[in-house]
Amino acid sequence: MKRIVILGSTGSIGTRTLEVIEAARGEFFVVGLAAGRNVELLEEQARRYRPRLVAVGDESAARELSGRLSDLPIRVLSGEAGLLEVAAMEADQVVVALVGAVGLLPTLAAIRAGRRVALANKETLVTAGRIVTEEARAHGVQIVPVDSEHSAIFQCLAGQRREDLAGVILTASGGPFRETPAEELSRVTVKEALQHPNWSMGGKITIDSATLMNKGLEVIEAHWLFGVDYPQIRIVVHPQSIIHSLVEMVDGSVLAQLGLPDMRLPIQYALTHPKRLAHRATRRLSLPEIGRLSFEEPDFQRFPCLRYAIEAGKMDGTMPAVMNAANEVAVGAFSAGTIGFMDIPRIVAHVMNQHAVVARPLVEGILEADRWARQEADKVVRRK
């Protein structure tokens, strides 16, 4: 049995990871869980899966959880220190399912402890791709992607020589506003932005899918995960979300991974790779039933976030962290109803324009850039 740690266990990916573990009874057991503030769900998970360690966001939550779990031999930790302790605890694999830039330090802690990492937190590679991949190489740690697109690429590359890889093609559903005219985009509501056509995901990533920022972040992620240069990363809008992504080989052959949109599949593959496990819950893909798959070029004009993210990736250094932090603040403000949908790219662009890039920053430099960008973005939001 593989010992699994889940960071972000109460979120969308975290809960599905637990579903996968439960369905694969006997293959895995949970030794550590960490979550932010959802004490109730975390208590339920702790009772069900009996981890050795549990971490919550702050001390008051920890006190509450400790009280609730007093009948069980489970240590309850809190804050960043608690999160890092769970990340580095004795285990076979750490699933990083935290949302946002908060995923960086625990991912590094898991890598430095030599743990195999299943990475669902894309901001880690977006903000600190160079550091994270260098540390992983130095510690002989494999980073297995959980994102359906990167899992697809990872699966396609399994039997291929890296030197034969010519490029990757990330598919994008196009989000709920794929066909919305530019002039209407500034008026779309939070509710509309949360209607993702194919995937049921967390709130932040769903808004990012509506602005296509999510695809931009994935481009940076793919750059670091697979060592592919930006010009060799293409995006294809594929509204049915059946082809999860593709790789192009030097001989012109293209390999793709397909499946019904169900995050349990890439999550499970990240846990079982290089093996696979039958999953009774997943439905079988029938192409005749689906009938047709369609493809179009992405619209970089209507969805400027996509352009900004790729530009930030190419500029490298602290810029991706700045772009990402500004986006997090802007998405938060949009979700709270403070700003409009098209203010998200405006704020990202504004903060990026204010930033003087620091090349090859250390972790501290990235965190500093992240803090600075949040302040700058906040200023713009407050002016609204």
Place this chain on the structure above:
Amino acid sequence: MKRIVILGSTGSIGTRTLEVIEAARGEFFVVGLAAGRNVELLEEQARRYRPRLVAVGDESAARELSGRLSDLPIRVLSGEAGLLEVAAMEADQVVVALVGAVGLLPTLAAIRAGRRVALANKETLVTAGRIVTEEARAHGVQIVPVDSEHSAIFQCLAGQRREDLAGVILTASGGPFRETPAEELSRVTVKEALQHPNWSMGGKITIDSATLMNKGLEVIEAHWLFGVDYPQIRIVVHPQSIIHSLVEMVDGSVLAQLGLPDMRLPIQYALTHPKRLAHRATRRLSLPEIGRLSFEEPDFQRFPCLRYAIEAGKMDGTMPAVMNAANEVAVGAFSAGTIGFMDIPRIVAHVMNQHAVVARPLVEGILEADRWARQEADKVVRRK
């Protein structure tokens, strides 16, 4: 440099194999060529690629070719003995690009000599799949498929564990009569049947694509090549021929290989595998340019050959050889204008119905069944 033998060098696959070898200058050199009657083209090929051995169909052709090549140090052989000698000559890989049941003995000769085989001749596996795969296993020889569909499956399986394979999905263009109503099929002409929508191939295989017999033969081929049971082999009609085939894994993940329809790609992969080689001649696949891919269930009623082939495969023993031989005769008669298009399945069914299956035949038994089926099919044709 890899030493390559090409059996069937003047045919569609043979000439393209030489194109691939020429484009990959320095990777391969041709040591042996064999062809049927096209002395002129074989002379040209021999002059250009300077093989050590050349074989032609009969003695008079051999005498003519010998005369034409008298200025070169090339041995010219003839007949079945000549073909078998070239098949087993010292080489790194033998490309079997012969058309029809004539491919069986030279394929076995190459396998018994320990040569890695690139197999474009599907009748070999159709008629004697058990013997050929058992011999390959016994001699530690790898059979690499050249057919675009089987090459696709082979490429998809590269990084996967065989025990995780749940099934394969062969794509079929549907041929030129995909949308032709049943009542019109009996009146279609040879010229119409030779208009394949996507692939430019030899005559026999193009007619087989029009009756869907080609896909039926591929099902049997896939059964032997990949060790997949018949119920786990599905066919999907995909008119654009962009997805060349797919594999289904036990976890619900589906892997696919895509590319523009160009036989040089699977031919080259069969020669370079597990490596790949940049090919300047191949165009890059652009999904947005193609726009849409569509899928439908195959129509086993309008295309009974598909059904008969799969039935023959399931019955096993001598039945696939009988089905294949009857089809070869019927396709020949249709191409000569002697019978109608729907007489092809009628003749195949008639001959299959007359046949008493011999289980686990030896090569002699298969060849005997093949001869018998040709005679039976001929009788029906002559009655027309």
